[in-house]
Amino acid sequence: MNREEYIKQLQNNLLSLTEDEKAEAIKYYSDYFDEANDDQKVIEELGSPEELAKTITEKFANALVGANKTKSEGKDKEENDTFKASTQALYYEFSKSSVKSLYLSFSTAEVVLISGSKYAVESRGIESQALNCHLSNDGLLTVNNSKRLNFNFWSHDRSRRVVPRILVTLPSKAKLDKFQLMIGAGDCKAKDVEISCSKGNIEVGAGNLVMGSIEGGKIDFRCGMGNLSFEGSLKGRSNVDCGMGSVKLNLKGNPLDYSYDIKLGLGDFKFNDEKKSGVCKVFNNQIKENHLSVNCGMGSVNIQIG
Amino acid sequence: MVFTAGSALLDAVVLSVVSQQGTYGYKITQDVRKIMDVSESTLYPVLRRLQKDNCLETYDMEFQGRNRRYYKITSNGMILLDKYRSEWVTFRKGVNEILMGESQ
Numbered sequence: 001m002n003r004e005e006y007i008k009q010l011q012n013n014l015l016s017l018t019e020d021e022k023a024e025a026i027k028y029y030s031d032y033f034d035e036a037n038d039d040q041k042v043i044e045e046l047g048s049p050e051e052l053a054k055t056i057t058e059k060f061a062n063a064l065v066g067a068n069k070t071k072s073e074g075k076d077k078e079e080n081d082t083f084k085a086s087t088q089a090l091y092y093e094f095s096k097s098s099v100k101s102l103y104l105s106f107s108t109a110e111v112v113l114i115s116g117s118k119y120a121v122e123s124r125g126i127e128s129q130a131l132n133c134h135l136s137n138d139g140l141l142t143v144n145n146s147k148r149l150n151f152n153f154w155s156h157d158r159s160r161r162v163v164p165r166i167l168v169t170l171p172s173k174a175k176l177d178k179f180q181l182m183i184g185a186g187d188c189k190a191k192d193v194e195i196s197c198s199k200g201n202i203e204v205g206a207g208n209l210v211m212g213s214i215e216g217g218k219i220d221f222r223c224g225m226g227n228l229s230f231e232g233s234l235k236g237r238s239n240v241d242c243g244m245g246s247v248k249l250n251l252k253g254n255p256l257d258y259s260y261d262i263k264l265g266l267g268d269f270k271f272n273d274e275k276k277s278g279v280c281k282v283f284n285n286q287i288k289e290n291h292l293s294v295n296c297g298m299g300s301v302n303i304q305i306g
Numbered sequence: 307m308v309f310t311a312g313s314a315l316l317d318a319v320v321l322s323v324v325s326q327q328g329t330y331g332y333k334i335t336q337d338v339r340k341i342m343d344v345s346e347s348t349l350y351p352v353l354r355r356l357q358k359d360n361c362l363e364t365y366d367m368e369f370q371g372r373n374r375r376y377y378k379i380t381s382n383g384m385i386l387l388d389k390y391r392s393e394w395v396t397f398r399k400g401v402n403e404i405l406m407g408e409s410q
Contacts, residue, residue, distance in 0.1 A: 028331050031331055031332065032331055034374075035330065047345075052347050055347045055351060056347075056351055058351075
């Protein structure tokens, strides 16, 4: 690996940082390479870009907890300046064993789901009242920001953009009873999470959602005008509803274990190599153990198994 | 080093290194690593945190045709460093008394 590749990989792994922070970190490490003048030695000393990114983001998370403490001390002062309060970083954390089900619902936000050792929710650019994060007695962790947000996305002096940003950490290989994820107009990336759930519900309005490695039981997908991309496995009967959006499912397993039925409007449908487009209906009497029931208006649904 | 340094001591050492003169990331890392066993990757988060707490400031200055990012200490940082220094004096005295059998 050379310096450019290293910096590029580092950049790709700093998902949870804002653009400014990312640029700051990249500047620091580019400088570091320049000063040291021995790329291979620096790469050896810094460790893999993934590990370095983890150190950077983890330390940031700790710093955020610290920032929260000082926030409560100087509360009176900040209440006068609502904008400042709105850009405060919030941080919540829950142990792996305490959470049994997950309900995530975001209206407009940039959401990143990453893998870690416990459940944690971190936010920037969101008023503390607008983000609801709550763990009920029966283990349902609710995170939503459905209250109206500052849609301006600009700081009061217009000097920088403040996009509401939420970072959710899920423990790797977490087992959940129910997993619900709803995105309104936001952008949600969850490429690296590895979880399993017996029941799921994934909905996208006009946003963009990328999910990786979900081992699911029955999962229902709904996609309005957005973009939904899913990787993992499904068991039992699952529903896929697609309006004008695009749904892409990459499923593990044997194509022969899956059956489907479809109602198609003007859209496109693809099931491995079988293609259908235009108005059609396909019923399937041979329902197998894993079944997908697809309803597609004008969008496109692409299911790849294997 | 057999003794592990906590994060407060690391903060104190970094602040002190920066307080002596405006300096840059790589040099700070080398200076700190002369006396403490910390990995190269931990220094950036420390600098960034101190910067966020308004203890350090950065500025860019040209060096051999490129912009080098320098760190300097702020008045907030000086106050914190003073606090760390007086804490250190007390701590060192206590340790010396017990560990080295020195009594004053």
